Amino acid sequence: xxxxLLAIDTSSGTAVAVLVDGVVVSETYEPDTMQxxxxxxxxxxxxLVAAGKKSSDVTAVAVGLGPGPFTGLRVGIAAAKMFAEGxxxxxxxxxxxxxxxxxxxxSEPTLVLTDxxxxxxxxGLYQGKSQAGSPKALLGPGVKKQSDLEAELKSSGQSYEIVxxxxxxxxxxxxxxxxxxEGKANSSIVANYLRAPDAVPAKGKKVSG
Amino acid sequence: MSHQLRLATEDDLAAMMELxxxxxxxxxxxxxxxxxxxxxxxxxxxxxxxxxxxxxxxGLSKVSSSASADIQTIAVSDSHRRAGIGxxxxxxxxxxASKLGAKEVYLEVREDKPAPQALxxxxxxxxxxxxxxxxxxxxVAAIVMRLAxxxxxxxxxxxxxxxxxxxETGIGIVRGTTLLxxxxxxxxxxxxxxxxxxxxxxxxxxxxALDSTLQKALHDAGISINEVDAIAVTNGxxxxxxxxxxxxxxxxxxxAIDKPIxxxxxxxxxxxxxxxxxxxxxxxxxxxxxxGGHTSLLLVRDLLNDVELLGETIDDAAGEAFDxxxxxxxxxxxxxxxxxxxxxxxxxxxxxxxxGLTLPxxxxxxxxxxxxxxxxxxxARHVELAESKGEDISISDVAASFREAVVDVLVTKAISACxxxxxxxxxxxxxxxxxxxxxxxATQRCQEAGIELRIPxxxxxxxxxxxxxxxxxxKIMAGVGPSELDFGVYSTLPV
Numbered sequence: 033x034x035x036x037l038l039a040i041d042t043s044s045g046t047a048v049a050v051l052v053d054g055v056v057v058s059e060t061y062e063p064d065t066m067q068x069x070x071x072x073x074x075x076x077x078x079x080l081v082a083a084g085k086k087s088s089d090v091t092a093v094a095v096g097l098g099p100g101p102f103t104g105l106r107v108g109i110a111a112a113k114m115f116a117e118g119x120x121x122x123x124x125x126x127x128x129x130x131x132x133x134x135x136x137x138x139s140e141p142t143l144v145l146t147d148x149x150x151x152x153x154x155x156g157l158y159q160g161k162s163q164a165g166s167p168k169a170l171l172g173p174g175v176k177k178q179s180d181l182e183a184e185l186k187s188s189g190q191s192y193e194i195v196x197x198x199x200x201x202x203x204x205x206x207x208x209x210x211x212x213x214e215g216k217a218n219s220s221i222v223a224n225y226l227r228a229p230d231a232v233p234a235k236g237k238k239v240s241g
Numbered sequence: 242m243s244h245q246l247r248l249a250t251e252d253d254l255a256a257m258m259e260l261x262x263x264x265x266x267x268x269x270x271x272x273x274x275x276x277x278x279x280x281x282x283x284x285x286x287x288x289x290x291x292x293x294x295x296x297x298x299x300g301l302s303k304v305s306s307s308a309s310a311d312i313q314t315i316a317v318s319d320s321h322r323r324a325g326i327g328x329x330x331x332x333x334x335x336x337x338a339s340k341l342g343a344k345e346v347y348l349e350v351r352e353d354k355p356a357p358q359a360l361x362x363x364x365x366x367x368x369x370x371x372x373x374x375x376x377x378x379x380x381v382a383a384i385v386m387r388l389a390x391x392x393x394x395x396x397x398x399x400x401x402x403x404x405x406x407x408x409e410t411g412i413g414i415v416r417g418t419t420l421l422x423x424x425x426x427x428x429x430x431x432x433x434x435x436x437x438x439x440x441x442x443x444x445x446x447x448x449x450a451l452d453s454t455l456q457k458a459l460h461d462a463g464i465s466i467n468e469v470d471a472i473a474v475t476n477g478x479x480x481x482x483x484x485x486x487x488x489x490x491x492x493x494x495x496x497a498i499d500k501p502i503x504x505x506x507x508x509x510x511x512x513x514x515x516x517x518x519x520x521x522x523x524x525x526x527x528x529x530x531x532x533g534g535h536t537s538l539l540l541v542r543d544l545l546n547d548v549e550l551l552g553e554t555i556d557d558a559a560g561e562a563f564d565x566x567x568x569x570x571x572x573x574x575x576x577x578x579x580x581x582x583x584x585x586x587x588x589x590x591x592x593x594x595x596x597g598l599t600l601p602x603x604x605x606x607x608x609x610x611x612x613x614x615x616x617x618x619x620x621a622r623h624v625e626l627a628e629s630k631g632e633d634i635s636i637s638d639v640a641a642s643f644r645e646a647v648v649d650v651l652v653t654k655a656i657s658a659c660x661x662x663x664x665x666x667x668x669x670x671x672x673x674x675x676x677x678x679x680x681x682x683a684t685q686r687c688q689e690a691g692i693e694l695r696i697p698x699x700x701x702x703x704x705x706x707x708x709x710x711x712x713x714x715x716k717i718m719a720g721v722g723p724s725e726l727d728f729g730v731y732s733t734l735p736v
Contacts, residue, residue, distance in 0.1 A: 118497025
């Protein structure tokens with residue numbers, strides 16, 4: 033049976049790709065980071081049309097679990113979950129930073145950074161790949177001020193080169209398939225927020241004054 | 242003189258060409274093209290005429306082996322615009338497509354022509370694609386639109402509704418006006434230690450609850466996802482981050498099962514829920530919607546076309562006021578049920594707390610608006626003052642008096658809204674409807690005023706997916722087309 037993988041990531045923009053038997057046949061990307069809810073349905077539809085596939089052809093859905101700004105990240109995960117439910121497809125969760133690392137050589141220690149807002153970065157340090165191509169993580173994913181992170185790495189004598197960039201759904205899909213092939217597919221779809229919700233427990237009862 | 246429609250014949254060719262040139266100029270078909278269209282076995286052309294003069298025409302193409310039909314062209318004479326001729330021609334073609342067994346109808350429209358696009362949207366067409374430089378020599382893009390015929394005027398559509406505007410993940414399924422499933426997963430407990438709904442916690446909980454809530458709803462309804470005819474989702478008002486989880490989920494589900502999607506207003510859906518219990522909504526009706534997020538008075542003349550927001554809270558929602566006062570009184574979250582419980586043993590007349598926006602000067606400007614912040618402060622002051630003097634206070638009396646003040650304002654304003662607008666009906670909605678005193682006072686005063694009171698079952702009053710599905714089902718049954726796939730969420734979406 034033909035394997036049709038729909039890959040979705042909303043940890044930065046809205047990225048969707050369709051892979052048929054391991055080959056990327058279509059990819060769409062909407063860079064606006066404030067348009068996930070508007071774009072998600074359209075982009076999925078577009079990627080499927082461009083790939084010449086119907087929804088019901090999809091056999092697996094891969095989704096970026098973050099880290100990424102929460103509100104957008106959730107849109108993609110919610111969509112992936114419901115698409116998989118709707119067509120009865122398997123679902124595979126992939127680290128969004130891993131998907132960026134997947135596209136790099138990784139012969140040297142490579143620090144993948146994405147914008148975490150509030151003057152912080154989401155980071156992962158990678159070096160080397162498995163035979164199937166999965167990046168090997170040395171550190172992370174985590175969230176920190178970039179200056180603090182780099183100071184720590186330097187003081188521990190860790191060398192690294194920095195890469196950043198947006199996440200390609202095609203890369204995410206290929207990585208999901210690599211992980212599947214080595215028996216490391218992740219079917220537990222839980223967003224990787226890396227931060228607790230901003231909320232303080234209610235203080236005493238004083239309301240007036 | 243009104244116009245009529247009939248099938249076009251070759252004798253109409255000359256008149257049609259005249260209209261074609263006048264309407265399309267550069268884009269006009271040639272006479273040979275038009276003749277071929279008229280004569281082709283798979284095309285259906287209709288003309289609109291007044292007396293003997295042809296004032297419009299439109300054509301459909303439907304190949305017998307295909308499940309879809311295409312609108313080929315439509316033109317209406319300049320001198321007969323705004324007479325509904327275009328709409329009638331379109332309806333004729335859609336009807337013809339339906340008779341020929343088409344499941345969907347496609348058309349292309351110039352991107353620079355908003356008026357026809359608006360008409361097609363009203364008829365239920367949805368933009369699905371854009372083709373660059375389609376119209377030559379002008380280099381104008383075409384918008385490709387599609388109408389799903391299977392849903393048009395469908396008598397009992399199966400609709401799955403998703404609601405995530407606050408702290409309840411609701412998925413409901415209806416068939417027409419029949420409730421099939423109503424599953425609610427609440428994150429209320431997770432908000433307890435914060436004393437109110439934390440938006441980020443609510444949004445996280447929605448994401449986690451989606452799959453199990455969907456599975457349970459389908460199980461309860463005893464249907465498979467492929468039996469669903471349409472997806473409905475709340476796109477406002479509510480917490481933006483929470484709404485987006487539902488909208489992302491609903492859009493993906495709609496694309497996955499290739500069924501249309503309806504974006505639905507949360508407040509109007511609270512009213513639409515009544516059709517699930519009574520088969521139809523009696524109108525006009527006033528609706529009082531009271532929850533932790535809303536305190537609104539609506540005048541509903543027509544569920545789908547005429548809902549007016551008469552007033553709403555200008556500060557806290559009533560449910561929020563209950564939560565805050567519960568905290569003042571050392572009671573737990575959510576405050577409504579706790580205050581209700583404690584107030585049972587109290588005297589509602591023990592303390593005369595202020596009724597917000599009920600003074601004559603307020604009633605001029607804020608006749609149907611609510612305010613609970615003054616009341617909240619008054620209760621807090623009362624408690625603090627007593628404590629500073631070392632006096633014992635009766636929590637029951639304070640709770641009962643506070644509850645009485647809230648309920649009094651809610652019911653008084655709702656009944657005024659009915660009387661001022663000559664509306665003999667009031668429907669309640671929202672989580673605060675669980676409050677026993679609100680139900681009691683509303684029942685009693687409506688009876689005195691000769692107003693019919695509707696209180697839906699509590700599982701349909703609190704936020705739920707069935708009400709979302711119900712409103713979309715009403716739209717489908719009335720022939721209203723689905724939403725475009727690129728709609729957004731609006732935390733303050735107006736009715």
